[in-house]
Amino acid sequence: SQTIHQWPATLVQPVGSPLSLECTVEGTSNPNLYWYRQAAGRGLQLLFYSIGIDQISSEVPQNLSASRPQDRQFILSSKKLLLSDSGFYLCAWSVRRTVVGYTFGSGTRLTVV
Amino acid sequence: AQRVTQPEKLLSVFKGAPVELKCNYSYSGSPELFWYVQYSRQRLQLLLRHISRESIKGFTADLNKGETSFHLKKPFAQEEDSAMYYCALTGSARQLTFGSGTQLTVLP
Numbered sequence: 001s002q003t004i005h006q007w008p009a010t011l012v013q014p015v016g017s018p019l020s021l022e023c024t025v026e027g028t029s030n031p032n033l034y035w036y037r038q039a040a041g042r043g044l045q046l047l048f049y050s051i052g053i054d055q056i057s058s059e060v061p062q063n064l065s066a067s068r069p070q071d072r073q074f075i076l077s078s079k080k081l082l083l084s085d086s087g088f089y090l091c092a093w094s095v096r097r098t099v100v101g102y103t104f105g106s107g108t109r110l111t112v113v
Numbered sequence: 114a115q116r117v118t119q120p121e122k123l124l125s126v127f128k129g130a131p132v133e134l135k136c137n138y139s140y141s142g143s144p145e146l147f148w149y150v151q152y153s154r155q156r157l158q159l160l161l162r163h164i165s166r167e168s169i170k171g172f173t174a175d176l177n178k179g180e181t182s183f184h185l186k187k188p189f190a191q192e193e194d195s196a197m198y199y200c201a202l203t204g205s206a207r208q209l210t211f212g213s214g215t216q217l218t219v220l221p
Binding site (some may be wrong): 034036043044045046061090094101102104105106107 | 119145147154156157159160162199208209210211214
């Protein structure tokens with residue numbers, strides 16, 4: 001069966017420090033991969049999506065970047081965190097070319113202090 | 114551009130009362146609509162999708178193209194229905210656009 005792993009679960013980082021959040025999917029090939037941010041009172045915002053290795057699309061210009069070095073690995077990064085980067089980050093995957101629905105990871109609670 | 118609006122951030126109902134969570138969308142083509150739910154300390158998960166015309170945990174949702182709505186309904190709310198509910202839409206680009214969510218609290 002397919003599983004999605006996301007880590008770390010919580011993270012407290014100082015302003016200006018780098019960030020790396022990792023997401024991996026098991027049990028499937030060629031998934032579509034997504035990074036969402038869930039900010040307080042603002043719902044879910046799509047940050048990046050990827051349809052293949054090194055194929056990343058950015059939905060919102062921001063302080064973050066994403067990479068997909070392997071088929072089932074999706075990384076969210078920042079060189080210098082801002083206070084406004086605090087939030088709950090969710091990774092998700094879906095079967096390519098279908099809209100069966102997304103499967104979400106357990107999320108990472110990031111607090112920038 | 115595709116957009117999903119959930120006008121209620123918070124909704125409280127008493128156990129056994131009917132509940133309706135509102136969702137309106139904006140999309141020029143033929144969208145596919147979903148409801149996702151996030152129970153306390155659990156992952157966000159798919160509740161139902163309009164193409165399946167299914168009832169999950171007593172919830173139903175009908176796509177009304179004339180009113181561009183996809184409201185989620187349940188005739189008799191239960192305490193275990195308390196959760197965060199997100200309406201979502203996908204179009205030809207196959208990306209999900211979420212609403213801002215409605216926190217449902219079912220009171221005893």
